Amino acid sequence: MKAVKGVLITCDAAVKQILLQMNERRREDNYFVIEDLDQTHLLIKADEEEGMRQELEVELEKNTYSMEP
Amino acid sequence: MAGGSREIKNHALIEFLQSQTQNVLHRLYTRPSACLAIVRLMSPFERQLVMNLLWLEQPLETKQVTSWVTLEGRSAYEAALKTLALLHILPNSKENMSLHSSFKTGLRNGLTGSGDIESFGVPALDVGFEPLSPEELDVYALERWDTTLHFMVTSGTGEASAKPSDGVLYLLEHSGLMRNDQGRRIINSEGFQFLLQSPHAQLWEFMLSYLRMMAEREDMDMVDILGFFFTLSMMQIGQQYSNETLSPTQIIMVADLRDFGLIYFPEHSTTVFQPTRFATSLTSHMQSISEAESKHEDGRDGPHGFVVLETNYHIYAYTNNPLQIAVLNLFVAFKTRFSNLIVGTLTRDSVKRALINGITAEQILSYLVAHAHPQMKKNNPIIPVTVQDQIRLWELERHRVKGQDGYLYKDFGSMNDYEVVVKYARELGVVLWENGAKRMFFADAAGRVLIRNYIERRTAI
Numbered sequence: 001m002k003a004v005k006g007v008l009i010t011c012d013a014a015v016k017q018i019l020l021q022m023n024e025r026r027r028e029d030n031y032f033v034i035e036d037l038d039q040t041h042l043l044i045k046a047d048e049e050e051g052m053r054q055e056l057e058v059e060l061e062k063n064t065y066s067m068e069p
Numbered sequence: 070m071a072g073g074s075r076e077i078k079n080h081a082l083i084e085f086l087q088s089q090t091q092n093v094l095h096r097l098y099t100r101p102s103a104c105l106a107i108v109r110l111m112s113p114f115e116r117q118l119v120m121n122l123l124w125l126e127q128p129l130e131t132k133q134v135t136s137w138v139t140l141e142g143r144s145a146y147e148a149a150l151k152t153l154a155l156l157h158i159l160p161n162s163k164e165n166m167s168l169h170s171s172f173k174t175g176l177r178n179g180l181t182g183s184g185d186i187e188s189f190g191v192p193a194l195d196v197g198f199e200p201l202s203p204e205e206l207d208v209y210a211l212e213r214w215d216t217t218l219h220f221m222v223t224s225g226t227g228e229a230s231a232k233p234s235d236g237v238l239y240l241l242e243h244s245g246l247m248r249n250d251q252g253r254r255i256i257n258s259e260g261f262q263f264l265l266q267s268p269h270a271q272l273w274e275f276m277l278s279y280l281r282m283m284a285e286r287e288d289m290d291m292v293d294i295l296g297f298f299f300t301l302s303m304m305q306i307g308q309q310y311s312n313e314t315l316s317p318t319q320i321i322m323v324a325d326l327r328d329f330g331l332i333y334f335p336e337h338s339t340t341v342f343q344p345t346r347f348a349t350s351l352t353s354h355m356q357s358i359s360e361a362e363s364k365h366e367d368g369r370d371g372p373h374g375f376v377v378l379e380t381n382y383h384i385y386a387y388t389n390n391p392l393q394i395a396v397l398n399l400f401v402a403f404k405t406r407f408s409n410l411i412v413g414t415l416t417r418d419s420v421k422r423a424l425i426n427g428i429t430a431e432q433i434l435s436y437l438v439a440h441a442h443p444q445m446k447k448n449n450p451i452i453p454v455t456v457q458d459q460i461r462l463w464e465l466e467r468h469r470v471k472g473q474d475g476y477l478y479k480d481f482g483s484m485n486d487y488e489v490v491v492k493y494a495r496e497l498g499v500v501l502w503e504n505g506a507k508r509m510f511f512a513d514a515a516g517r518v519l520i521r522n523y524i525e526r527r528t529a530i
Binding site for chain 2: 001002003004005006007008009010011012015034035037038041043044046049053056060064
């Protein structure tokens with residue numbers, strides 16, 4: 001039996017795919033995803049949560065369009 | 070709003086009073102003004118009970134009182150009894166019911182005008198200068214209040230605005246509405262939420278913070294403080310009052326409350342003060358303040374209503390009040406400004422900015438409803454459904470990812486091992502995610518030591 005410290009991420013399936021992609025883009029020794037749990041859950045390194053959120057924010061922003069000039 | 074919500078939930082001050090000791094409350098009840106003010110804050114049901122029992126010399130049998138209550142009213146009745154018992158007004162007893170003698174005497178005196186009449190304030194006669202008229206007092210009070218709110222709303226934006234007095238600044242920090250960041254005061258998310266409340270609710274929140282702050286000071290007697298509060302709320306607007314009979318604590322309060330705009334006294338006077346409408350309407354219904362406010366806005370618009378919101382997210386706000394504009398600026402992207410009208414749009418970015426500041430979608434919507442133009446109020450629902458939904462969706466967008474700290478337990482030797490441990494963790498209530506097929510579960514960090522000990526104990530056997 002093993003206990004792994006981390007942060008449980010609960011999100012929708014689409015966001016999970018984006019997160020996995022973000023993880024893939026990193027170098028192997030720099031992965032933040034520890035374990036892919038199921039459709040809507042991921043286990044990530046505890047100290048990576050803040051950085052991941054910011055990166056995700058930028059990623060999601062690419063998919064929104066503002067009417068403002 | 071006041072009537073409806075008060076029936077379900079007690080007034081905030083009633084809750085504050087319930088947290089006071091019995092001794093403080095009984096001493097407070099010797100002041101007739103306090104008893105009267107408290108009765109005004111009660112729910113209609115509680116008031117009814119108190120008034121029925123007030124003039125009886127003999128206690129009533131509890132059975133008899135209970136028989137007045139219809140079946141539907143039973144829960145309201147029980148709630149009222151509980152509140153009154155916590156206030157030490159009506160002791161909870163299965164046999165007899167009678168008001169506590171200190172409250173009974175206090176309220177009787179208050180209604181008949183006998184007893185300690187000083188608790189209603191001592192009018193000052195022949196002070197040598199003219200008092201301010203009620204209109205002038207309104208202008209003064211609103212200016213003080215708007216200065217505070219305007220200071221809050223512009224803090225952190227770099228825009229200069231008049232600074233309120235040190236007393237107000239201290240209270241803003243103490244109450245957690247603002248924080249001090251290296252000498253610069255910056256608004257907290259509680260502060261943003263505060264700005265979107267109705268004026269009456271704001272005033273009360275401010276006053277409760279003040280009471281709590283005063284309660285922390287050990288050199289002050291709570292009875293003095295609360296007593297003066299109720300005295301103020303019973304005073305008449307336009308009248309000058311003498312502070313000769315006030316205790317030292319109360320004299321400090323007069324100075325503090327002047328900063329908040331509840332009291333007015335001219336610079337050169339040390340013996341006379343006048344309450345403003347803020348003070349006198351504290352324990353009455355909220356209309357008095359909104360009326361005062363509508364007068365302020367040169368009386369043409371009805372109270373509050375100045376915002377028109379269209380289904381295409383365009384906002385037209387008929388106002389030139391800098392405070393209202395600044396508050397709208399929290400969640401609206403402005404485009405054009407005219408002398409009496411300001412035009413803008415609700416955009417994803419502008420609403421998101423508000424959400425980041427800690428304002429909730431619900432608060433934006435309730436602010437828009439409360440300040441809707443009379444023309445808008447004819448619509449049902451007042452805010453177009455598309456806009457309502459979109460604002461809520463924008464809020465949900467921010468909560469797409471939820472993170473919880475803890476430990477993932479995996480690589481169990483057998484299914485049996487897994488099941489026993491996960492069952493134990495479930496009993497502790499720390500399991501956040503589990504998957505039997507993979508023999509894994511994720512538990513809150515709080516359960517770690519307990520789970521580890523449990524596994525060690527099991528393997529030891």
